[in-house]
Amino acid sequence: MEWILTIAAVCMAAAMAAAWSIAIRYRRQVKSICRQLQFINDHQTNMKLSADGPYFGLETLADEINALLLETEEKQRTVQTQETVIRETITNLSHDIRTPLTSLDGYVQLLEESDSKDEQARYIGIIRKRIEALRGILDELFLYAKLQDNAYLPAMERVELNRIVYDTVFSFYEDCKARGLEPQVSVCEERVYTCGNETMIGRMLQNIIKNSLEHGKKDVRIQLAAEEKKIIFSCANKVEHAEQIDIDRVFERFYKADSARANSSTGLGLSIARGLAEKMGAETRASLEEDRFTVTVMFDRAERGGRKYE
Numbered sequence: 001m002e003w004i005l006t007i008a009a010v011c012m013a014a015a016m017a018a019a020w021s022i023a024i025r026y027r028r029q030v031k032s033i034c035r036q037l038q039f040i041n042d043h044q045t046n047m048k049l050s051a052d053g054p055y056f057g058l059e060t061l062a063d064e065i066n067a068l069l070l071e072t073e074e075k076q077r078t079v080q081t082q083e084t085v086i087r088e089t090i091t092n093l094s095h096d097i098r099t100p101l102t103s104l105d106g107y108v109q110l111l112e113e114s115d116s117k118d119e120q121a122r123y124i125g126i127i128r129k130r131i132e133a134l135r136g137i138l139d140e141l142f143l144y145a146k147l148q149d150n151a152y153l154p155a156m157e158r159v160e161l162n163r164i165v166y167d168t169v170f171s172f173y174e175d176c177k178a179r180g181l182e183p184q185v186s187v188c189e190e191r192v193y194t195c196g197n198e199t200m201i202g203r204m205l206q207n208i209i210k211n212s213l214e215h216g217k218k219d220v221r222i223q224l225a226a227e228e229k230k231i232i233f234s235c236a237n238k239v240e241h242a243e244q245i246d247i248d249r250v251f252e253r254f255y256k257a258d259s260a261r262a263n264s265s266t267g268l269g270l271s272i273a274r275g276l277a278e279k280m281g282a283e284t285r286a287s288l289e290e291d292r293f294t295v296t297v298m299f300d301r302a303e304r305g306g307r308k309y310e
Contacts, residue, residue, distance in 0.1 A: 033062060040069065100134040140268045143203070144253065147275035154197040154279055158302045161192050161201070161231055165224045168205040175213060183209075183220040192224070192231045194299040196280040204276040205233065207269040208295050212237040215293075229301055236294040247288045250295075270295065 040047055048066045104127060111123040146152055169185055176183060194201075212220050212235045220237045239245065253271045273295070274284045283298045 100130050104130045144268050144272055154200055156195050156197055158193050159196055159198045162187055164201050168202055183222050185222045187224045188226045190226050192226045193302045195302045200276045204273045207273040208235045211269045231299040233297045234294055236292055238291050239293045242291050247286055250286045
């Protein structure tokens with residue numbers, strides 16, 4: 001009987017020793033994880049937690065914490081990117097808005113100092129043009145901000161592209177006349193339809209054509225062509241100093257090939273055009289062949305009798 005009790009005592013002592021050893025190791029692991037967390041908290045590092053052994057789920061705990069750390073890092077990168085975008089936006093806005101405001105201030109002073117009716121009338125006309133330019137800048141900025149909202153979805157319906165293209169081109173008649181330009185316009189005879197938002201399509205085409213008129217060097221060509229499943233709109237123009245154009249960046253916000261930024265453009269025109277196209281499921285491309293720059297929009301065709309999309 002005694003030998004049974006002795007064996008039981010020995011087994012109990014061994015079990016207690018093993019439990020004590022595990023407890024010590026467990027405690028060391030917890031302290032190690034705490035030290036690692038403190039190090040990660042104090043330093044900008046990509047280090048991940050590690051556990052030397054699967055003690056009571058510590059390895060699983062470390063994996064879960066690592067997953068949380070990775071998610072936090074991704075959120076921090078997103079926030080940093082957004083902060084960079086905000087800073088760039090503020091910098092560009094400061095320039096784009098300050099320029100017409102400074103001009104306005106100067107002409108208001110000239111208007112106040114002038115006693116000539118003719119001069120006053122001329123200054124008033126210039127001031128009105130500057131105000132209109134400033135309004136256009138603010139409208140573009142508002143639309144750009146609106147397009148950044150993923151929840152924004154326009155009402156869509158079956159629309160005729162031929163008419164929209166003609167109306168848009170005609171809206172630039174006075175501008176073309178003032179510039180001495182006569183764009184070559186080619187629109188397919190077949191009436192072609194797509195599912196989209198008429199106002200947004202018009203604004204998209206306006207931005208593309210306006211970019212061509214402002215930055216092109218005459219020989220502007222506008223075309224609407226019909227294919228079996230696609231409708232292709234393109235606007236092409238010749239450019240000077242084609243080597244200065246980064247074709248991979250032309251749709252970026254605030255991108256301008258001319259570093260001098262001599263005009264009142266925000267550099268958002270083509271970025272907005274692409275954003276509008278994406279909202280309607282259309283595709284935009286840009287190409288540069290020798291001295292000819294072309295922007296292309298590809299719409300899906302909608303057959304007659306297409307239903308209205310909300």
